[in-house]
Amino acid sequence: MYIIKVKGKAKIPDYIQLRDDSFVLIAYFRADRPLKNLEKYGLEGKEAALEKIISELSFGKLQKLEF
Numbered sequence: 001m002y003i004i005k006v007k008g009k010a011k012i013p014d015y016i017q018l019r020d021d022s023f024v025l026i027a028y029f030r031a032d033r034p035l036k037n038l039e040k041y042g043l044e045g046k047e048a049a050l051e052k053i054i055s056e057l058s059f060g061k062l063q064k065l066e067f
Contacts, residue, residue, distance in 0.1 A: 001041075005031060007059040016054055018065070 002019045018027035027041055035047050
């Protein structure tokens with residue numbers, strides 16, 4: 001699974017994209033909102049680690065998501 005942070009413009013907020021190994025979009029959510037429904041993506045119990053990754057992630061840089 002891969003993660004990328006997308007910079008918003010003007011009134012559009014920053015977003016996070018989660019993509020599978022084929023780079024197909026599987027999740028798209030605002031970077032400033034609490035993480036919800038992570039069990040749908042197999043990430044339950046990893047909220048704290050994911051929040052840390054999101055806060056340190058550079059905009060536009062695709063990163064392999066490994067815990």
